[in-house]
Amino acid sequence: MKITQTALFTSALALMASASAAQQTTLRIQTQLTPETPSGQMVQAFVENVEAMSNGEIAIELFMSSSVVDSGDTFDAAVNGIIDCDMTNATYVTGKNAAFQFAADTMGGYDTPMQFQAWIHEGGGAEAMTELYGQYGMTWIGTFIGSQESLVSTTPIRGVEDLKGWKFRSPPGMESEIFSKLGASAVVMDYSEVFTALETNIIDGADSSSLSDNAGVGLYDIGKYGTYPGFHSMAADHLACNSTVWEGLPEHHKTIIKIAVDKLSHDVVTRMFVDNNRTATELRAKGVELSDWSDADRAKFREAAVATWDEWASKTPETATMVESHKSFLTSIGFFE
Template sequence: MKNLLTTAAAVAIAASAASAQDVTLRIQTHYATEHPTGQMLAKFIDDVQVMSDGGIAIEMFYSSSVVATTETFDAAINGILDCDATGGAYQTGKNPAFQFVGDIMGGYETPWQQYSWLYFGGGYDAAQELYNANNMQLIGWSIYGQESLSSSKPIAGFEDVKGWKFRSPPGMETEIFQELGASPIVMDFTEIFTALETGIIDGADASGLANNVGLGLYDIVKHATYPGFHSMPSDHLACNKDVWDGLTDQQRRIIDTAWQKLAFQIALANEKLNAEAAAKLVAEGVTLYDWSPEDRATFRKAAQTAWADWGTRSPEAAALLASHKEYMTQLGLIE
């Protein structure tokens, strides 16, 4: 009898395992394998595979090796990929509302405030409507923290940005800095180094302080803002909704849990890396500027003017902006 029960249990386990079919998810990221976030993504892959006992495999395409970074979202929609691990800010041409899930600009001060909007401030449901309308499912964010501006001349406050020529990503940021009197120049990330060397630009909005060190920016320029205040982009994991819905509850829970671990560790790791980079740069003669509360307020005021304009560009943008403003008011960030 004991052997019969053991055999029956084994058959039941095998049948259960067979019902949860093994899957392979094809995901593209814009990060390189050697980038700190690329290294963390490798840990995410390992977590998913171990927790699923090998039932979920992930084929990660680094450095946007399948399609251009801006095309990753559409590649997932169209089945070329299964998931997109870049960021919503790349999709503002599809719907301006993606600005408010990609980079709120001058809004939250810490990754933890921004995460709390997503998970506890109504953000997840508000953002999900936007993603689902494109047959995509937002799984979660990863936020590495505030970005730092790098400059060949002092950048101690908003007075210093008047006439300041700098590399800017496209979108809302250019409008905010133009409002403050700067001269943003939209150029590809790969062109920053040469443009600084040749004096085409005075500075750049590239990434966080530690990442900027890795790029070699402070071999050329000797001024930077730190801690940052102007931009805190959120990378996302978003999957084709049909693919996501085709996973089992267990598989979805594993991916969600592994991503949340990745997201929070990215924020923690970058806080440490940025602090180490700041100490190293000061010792090497780079001047770091922590903008005053008054100058930060001036920037946030200019940002809110841009928010209001972007909020008129689509119903989805208006809804997301309203959600952010309600939560920022609760946090005391805006009145």
């Protein structure tokens, strides 16, 4: 078949029009994570995946280590257009609404990150998150959790009985209230102060981070007891974007970003599972006692946690909605009677 010059010219114009029609998206995202940590490295991989899947149509400016504003100001920075998206942790904004605590960490509700993700994808969590964030001009895109956190202690920490009189470092908020119900004495201090406080016997133990992160900063060189797998805390980070910015994106760009967040959530869980188990093997070889709490002790902790949830539920209507969402899902999967 003979191809005329007119046909070639028309095809060329169509290709040029298609190329010019491709919409370009640039998003400015801040995270508190540092480039050196496993989670930080995987967030950088998320950026690369988005750019690759979009064939360069989406470019992300990633600001790590909270380099634009303080971590606690990231959410407002996105709302006000200083950046486009917040990739930190919802606990930073519990001052706006206590409900954000339950978007980030239920403290004792779930045993594994996959259970929390199941609430998001199968238990109504995504809908609850979308409604909550939307009230503040933000769109929730996704959530990723590294692993359960592990306690570190200079005294045995084998079950609930060992919490009585146990003086430990706690972040502010709901966690200290739960542990206090079980007889522990919480001391609120910054993460950076934990090592010295353990070394000088100011505290008996600490809720600090995951097993591998705790080991990485030398906490088990001082505290020869710990919990693993953890049970009390799983801090989840989110990707949430300014709603006006998000709604202005092409639909296929939104889909690419959502898929990339889902991949990130899988990659973080997988990486931390390997890192934590390798660390557990190394620590046990060095004589560190790691206790996996019994079902009975976990149930006692969860009972204290849920009592605290109910107290928090009275803070705002949105908190009551989030608490009910978690409780309903946990009942449906047999965690609650």
